[in-house]
Amino acid sequence: xxxxxAARAGYVDHPPRMGFxxxxxxxxxxxACEVAxxxxxxxxxxxLSLSGMSYDNTVGLGASTWRHVAFIxxxxxxxxxxxxPAPSEASSAASAGSAxxxxxPAPSEASFAASAGSAxxxxxPAPSEASFAASAGSAxxxxxSAASEASFAxxxxxxxxxxPPGQAILTAGRVAGGGxxxxxxxxxxxxxxxxxxxxxxxxxxxxxxxxxxxxxxRTEFGTVVVQDDVCNGCGYCIPACPFGVIxxxxxxxxxxxxxxxxxxxxDGMMPACAKACPTESIxxxxxxxxxxxxxxxxxxxxxxxxxxxxxxxxDPADGIGGGGSLFLLLxxxxxxxxxxxxxxxxxxxxxxxxxxxxAAAALAVGALAAGLSGVRGRS
Amino acid sequence: MVPxxxxxxxxxxxxIKEPVWKVPEVPGYLFLGGLAGASSxxxxxSDLAGRPELARVAKTAxxxxxxxxxxxxxxxxxxxxxFHHMLRVFKPTSPMSVGSxxxxxxxxxxxxxxxxxxxxxxxxxxxxxxVAAAALGxxxxxxxAALLSDTAVPAWHDAHRExxxxxxxxxxxxxxGLGLLxxxxxxxxxxxxxxxxxxxxxxxxxxxxxxxxxxxxxEPYQSGRAGRxxxxxxxxxxxxxxxxxxxxxxxxxxxxxxxxxxTSSALTRFGIFFAGRTSSRDPKYTxxxxxxxxxxxxxxxxxxxxxxxxxxASGDGWRNLPLGRGWLxxxxxxxxxxxxxxxxxTGMVSFEGHFPEPKIFSTQEIVVSRMxxxxxxxxxxxxxxxxxxxxxxxxxxVTVT
Numbered sequence: 001x002x003x004x005x006a007a008r009a010g011y012v013d014h015p016p017r018m019g020f021x022x023x024x025x026x027x028x029x030x031x032a033c034e035v036a037x038x039x040x041x042x043x044x045x046x047x048l049s050l051s052g053m054s055y056d057n058t059v060g061l062g063a064s065t066w067r068h069v070a071f072i073x074x075x076x077x078x079x080x081x082x083x084x085p086a087p088s089e090a091s092s093a094a095s096a097g098s099a100x101x102x103x104x105p106a107p108s109e110a111s112f113a114a115s116a117g118s119a120x121x122x123x124x125p126a127p128s129e130a131s132f133a134a135s136a137g138s139a140x141x142x143x144x145s146a147a148s149e150a151s152f153a154x155x156x157x158x159x160x161x162x163x164p165p166g167q168a169i170l171t172a173g174r175v176a177g178g179g180x181x182x183x184x185x186x187x188x189x190x191x192x193x194x195x196x197x198x199x200x201x202x203x204x205x206x207x208x209x210x211x212x213x214x215x216x217x218r219t220e221f222g223t224v225v226v227q228d229d230v231c232n233g234c235g236y237c238i239p240a241c242p243f244g245v246i247x248x249x250x251x252x253x254x255x256x257x258x259x260x261x262x263x264x265x266x267d268g269m270m271p272a273c274a275k276a277c278p279t280e281s282i283x284x285x286x287x288x289x290x291x292x293x294x295x296x297x298x299x300x301x302x303x304x305x306x307x308x309x310x311x312x313x314x315d316p317a318d319g320i321g322g323g324g325s326l327f328l329l330l331x332x333x334x335x336x337x338x339x340x341x342x343x344x345x346x347x348x349x350x351x352x353x354x355x356x357x358x359a360a361a362a363l364a365v366g367a368l369a370a371g372l373s374g375v376r377g378r379s
Numbered sequence: 380m381v382p383x384x385x386x387x388x389x390x391x392x393x394x395i396k397e398p399v400w401k402v403p404e405v406p407g408y409l410f411l412g413g414l415a416g417a418s419s420x421x422x423x424x425s426d427l428a429g430r431p432e433l434a435r436v437a438k439t440a441x442x443x444x445x446x447x448x449x450x451x452x453x454x455x456x457x458x459x460x461x462f463h464h465m466l467r468v469f470k471p472t473s474p475m476s477v478g479s480x481x482x483x484x485x486x487x488x489x490x491x492x493x494x495x496x497x498x499x500x501x502x503x504x505x506x507x508x509x510v511a512a513a514a515l516g517x518x519x520x521x522x523x524a525a526l527l528s529d530t531a532v533p534a535w536h537d538a539h540r541e542x543x544x545x546x547x548x549x550x551x552x553x554x555x556g557l558g559l560l561x562x563x564x565x566x567x568x569x570x571x572x573x574x575x576x577x578x579x580x581x582x583x584x585x586x587x588x589x590x591x592x593x594x595x596x597x598e599p600y601q602s603g604r605a606g607r608x609x610x611x612x613x614x615x616x617x618x619x620x621x622x623x624x625x626x627x628x629x630x631x632x633x634x635x636x637x638x639x640x641x642t643s644s645a646l647t648r649f650g651i652f653f654a655g656r657t658s659s660r661d662p663k664y665t666x667x668x669x670x671x672x673x674x675x676x677x678x679x680x681x682x683x684x685x686x687x688x689x690x691x692a693s694g695d696g697w698r699n700l701p702l703g704r705g706w707l708x709x710x711x712x713x714x715x716x717x718x719x720x721x722x723x724x725t726g727m728v729s730f731e732g733h734f735p736e737p738k739i740f741s742t743q744e745i746v747v748s749r750m751x752x753x754x755x756x757x758x759x760x761x762x763x764x765x766x767x768x769x770x771x772x773x774x775x776x777v778t779v780t
Contacts, residue, residue: 053389232464239530241395341669359543359546362547367424367551367554368424371421372428
């Protein structure tokens with residue numbers, strides 16, 4: 001059963017809970033969301049530098065970055081399996097040749113379809129989804145036994161030598177593909193993950209729970225918003241967020257974060273980022289509807305053989321009560337910089353208060369005992 | 380639980396944000412607040428035991444420490460001119476809110492107690508203030524543990540069971556040590572006893588803490604700057620304990636012991652603070668335990684949020700309180716909350732409904748009910764000429780500064 005945060009905050013007749021569903025399988029990394037958000041909300045510039053993290057020069061969410069597009073390049077040596085033999089000259093030509101058959105995707109997509117074997121099966125799944133079917137080998141196995149073949153992520157985890165602490169990337173392998181013929185030493189499978197990160201507007205929001213001034217509040221849409229004229233910059237919300245979303249802005253001393261375009265949605269418009277997204281990777285709407293859409297998108301991706309696809313923060317039984325923003329990810333959350341199993345800190349607060357009370361009582365009793373213990377010895 | 384040895388991250392970037400609190404302001408406040416709270420308790424006990432000199436020293440220490448604390452806390456704010464916003468609301472889900480109210484009561488009490496003791500004026504009021512400060516002091520000393528623990532910082536959150544006892548032991552050690560230093564072991568025996576008890580408690584609690592965190596979780600406390608500070612604190616505690624216990628009535632030994640224990644307490648607070656920072660900078664400490672917990676099968680933690688235990692399905696406003704019984708669990712009997720979003724004259728009283736709203740400020744219920752009907756609250760409502768009508772119709776946020 002899903003909790004209605006607006007009702008719990010005391011709103012009586014309130015609109016449905018609104019949020020985001022970010023389908024990272026269609027994100028193209030254009031960063032229109034970042035630009036639109038900054039423009040609409042007049043968020044100040046917060047750093048112009050090259051980070052070396054693929055195309056991600058924004059680096060992370062913060063007080064002056066409310067949308068952040070993450071880029072992860074992954075490549076692994078293509079594994080030989082009976083349905084996915086090593087591309088010899090002949091089979092490369094064969095896969096290039098077979099790429100023209102009507103049931104196969106275009107040659108450039110065949111190189112991502114990661115199998116010479118898939119050319120043989122007429123019953124290929126939809127071509128555009130096969131390009132994401134980085135699961136091993138052939139389409140014939142993809143739909144019937146996606147679980148039995150190792151997914152891209154599993155093979156990545158097994159094969160890629162880990163770099164500096166636990167990074168999930170990257171060799172500088174050269175890409176093999178249909179028709180390139182002999183230019184590569186080791187054929188590689190390449191995958192480029194892109195995701196637009198945002199405030200999760202948690203059902204159980206740590207930032208909101210710990211704010212001592214009441215600046216952070218729950219709106220009637222179920223979103224979490226900072227009232228800038230109340231915030232005194234104490235900074236408590238910042239370490240309380242399990243996702244590291246909210247930040248304190250140096251220039252004005254206050255805490256800022258995504259408002260889910262409270263002003264726009266109050267007037268019946270879409271948030272700026274959702275409006276600007278060209279592929280509708282960012283979908284906006286009532287959270288119940290978005291959860292259904294996410295579930296159906298997930299099942300269609302699974303049917304197409306994308307075994308790595310998973311939903312994140314869709315489950316009301318998780319550590320934050322589900323998020324107002326849910327995501328469809330193509331790898332584990334930590335690869336995108338998201339915590340794998342976030343739990344709002346307030347869940348442990350009753351126990352914390354009990355220990356504080358016990359410790360305070362112990363101090364009081366201890367001080368009294370210490371005071372009275374000296375009476376006998378007094379000269 | 381041993382977290383997974385392997386983990387993946389996004390280019391090694393931190394997952395959570397590290398605290399933006401300033402050094403030395405906030406760790407300094409952790410030390411001074413503990414010193415003050417425990418000193419007030421010691422002062423009241425000394426008064427009871429008939430040791431006026433120790434009582435006077437302890438009261439002065441408390442008042443001085445809490446004044447310095449206030450300066451440090453206000454200086455740490457991003458917008459210091461709005462420090463009074465801390466008293467807009469009372470939110471039990473926020474240790475900082477609870478602490479602000481504790482300090483608001485404790486600070487003046489400690490000040491009056493010290494003033495009365497030093498000048499000799501108004502002894503009756505001074506006694507009342509001493510008792511009040513002694514009642515609130517232990518809370519002041521202990522709540523900062525909840526303040527640090529109630530975050531996503533792994534080194535602090537995972538230590539939430541033991542940290543209150545570390546802080547309280549450390550505070551007792553500091554207060555007793557300062558008394559021992561200023562008054563001497565001859566006339567300051569209660570101080571020495573409190574210091575010894577505090578030191579023993581702190582050492583025990585710290586070792587339990589490190590043990591619970593496990594080899595990986597305890598790394599932030601044992602490596603880097605935090606590790607060096609904690610180690611130095613341990614050495615000073617051991618030295619101070621030895622000198623306090625074995626020194627007898629020797630004035631010099633007592634002074635050395637006192638100084639060592641006070642310094643050790645301060646070093647502990649700084650060490651814990653830096654350990655938290657370290658643990659939030661390295662994604663390993665956040666990701667590895669969570670991945671181990673989640674596993675590959677994505678096992679879920681049960682939804683145990685206190686607000687949802689047995690809450691009424693109608694959602695008419697009242698939620699169960701996780702700690703309390705009686706009216707706190709079921710809400711005030713008159714049910715005035717039902718059907719309206721509460722607003723105080725200062726603006727939105729905004730907590731999540733985990734706890735009922737105690738009436739701290741007068742609530743303009745006529746205003747609220749008019750707004751629920753879609754009418755402007757009153758003709759002369761401050762700022763009404765600036766607010767759009769739609770705000771009132773929806774009961775939108777009206778923030779009155």
